[in-house]
Amino acid sequence: MWLTIFFCVTLLYIIYRLIKFWIINPWSIQRDFSRQGVPGRYIPIVGEILHRHQAILDDKPYSYVEQAAIKFGDYYHSSFGPFPCLHTSDPGLIESVLKTNSRFYHRAKLGRAILSAFLGYENVLLAEDENHTRHRRLVTPVFQHQNLNSMISSMANITLSFLEKWRITNNEKSSPLTLDILKEMSNLTLDIVTGCVFGVEAMQDRHIHEFIYENLKVATNEMEKRIYNMTIIIPIIKDLPLPGKRRIDKCRRDIKNITLKIINQRRQGLTKATCKGPDLLDLLLGPHGDDTRHKFTDEEVSDEALTFVLAGHETTATLMTWALHDLVTNPDVYEQCQNEINTIFNEHKGFETTMLSHLKYTEAVLKETLRYHPPVTLVARTATADNTIVASDGKQIHIKKGIDVILDLNIISR
Incomplete structure (x- = not known):
């Protein structure tokens, strides 16, 4: 009873x-x-x-x-x-x-x-x-002006290589080239972020690139599903090993393992930065004082690196996609941007980081794109x-x- x-x-x-x-x-x-x-x-x-x-x-x-x-x-x-x-x-x-x-x-x-x-x-x-x-405090050195400047030439080279692939593909086709710009920009920004975070070997290894891209895609799709079926917000239910959660956990575990492997290789000197100076991984692993509170553990470096990759490549890809869309639909703005870029490049021999500060109109276009399409x-x-x-x-x-x-x-x- x-x-x-x-x-x-x-x-x-x-x-x-x-x-x-x-x-x-x-x-x-x-x-x-x-x-x-x-x-x-x-x-x-x-x-x-x-x-x-x-x-x-x-x-x-x-x-x-x-x-x-x-x-x-x-x-x-x-x-x-x-x-x-x-x-x-x-x-x-x-x-x-x-x-x-x-x-x-x-x-x-x-x-x-x-x-x-x-x-x-x-x-x-x-x-x-x-x-x-x-x-x-520990990630602040990553965003110091001189460190970002050292990565610009690497970003420019990756972009030029990407555009060259478009040109070759277009020449091989008899019909006009049609591209999914959001996907293309996602691939480009992932190349850049991967190179700037993990170094030249990771950027050149297409297996690593595709592995990270596919896992990010699967995890993002699964998180979206769990949001709208509310399993991610229900106490107890959200922690149960349901299929969606298991797939997200697997993606996180797989990317973390490959990130920790890259970190270990960098510590042993087996890999190097893509840019002339230290890349993001070097800066995250670098000394910040003798106190352990002023250092990242490998686990924390892995989490920070993954955050840079996920947050950096998606937001930038969205910005570039909308910027290209708005330039195509506003030919007068496109022409003025093109004229400014041509003028600046004609005044310099080769690409220099100082040239970016002179692209006032182009910068204004990007800022307006961010305002209208955040x-x-x-x-x-x-x-x-x-x-x-x-x-x-x-x-x-x-x-x-x-x-x-x-x-x-x-x-x-x-």
Whole structure:
């Protein structure tokens, strides 16, 4: 009898926790937003996931956000599955989250959970507080001007080789050459990032290149599936060895193994940098003082290198794809860019890094492309404490601890 009562009580408690997680908590938070006069809508359990997924299937990934902004304005409440959030493209609210009240916000838990499934937490992208400060301090030398300059000639040579392949392929075809530009730019930027991170041997080894590319592709596709079937956000379920998670874990494990192998070869002097100076791997492995806190372990170097590859090549590929699209659809802008480049190159013998500072119009085109087509369209932050943010119209919105604030960069940039 007592055993039966225990099981019944346990079952009721589990049911209560599920109802609270999926329905009561989201409803109470969104009711609080409504009482503050924040527009929006509440859809139990699934939230806006189905609308977002349908927008992607329709090949209009931003249409839902744009329609919601038209309907509700510059800020509104919604939910991603059972997670309520405040969406905003209001400059005042964005400034409050990223600047004025930045001490009350961390990177969103959901976003960190999604990315950490492949990248882990030990990298400058996902680390928090003192750990983030440590990672940021140790990767700072990578972005020093002289180190980046030493890699530019290598980047230029890789690009020239890539263009030569296009020319040869085009000459061998009797019909006009048709290319998937996003795929081509992804391959080009992966070549560049792989060369600048891992060195000449990794860049020239097509097996390593294809291995990294295919694993990144599989992991990205699997993470997208797990987002929209909500398995990545459900407690306990997200950690079960389901097929999607096993594939992501395998991709992460395979890339990590090959990265650790490359790191070990570099430590033994069996490989070298592609560029004239030290590459990213040299800089990550280099000394930062005698204290072990000022050094990366091989595991941390692997995670940082993988972060550079994943974050660097996809965002740059997206930028270049949109830039080429906009140049083709704006022939007058294309002509002015071409004239500027021709003028600068005619004034110099060969390629020099100093030439880049003279490409003012080309730089403006790239910046405008970034503004109109930001590679990262949403930035999510989770409140670590109760706080109040202020909109441009003066409205004050109270954000409770644990609430996500989604910054719609794609909307504010247009």
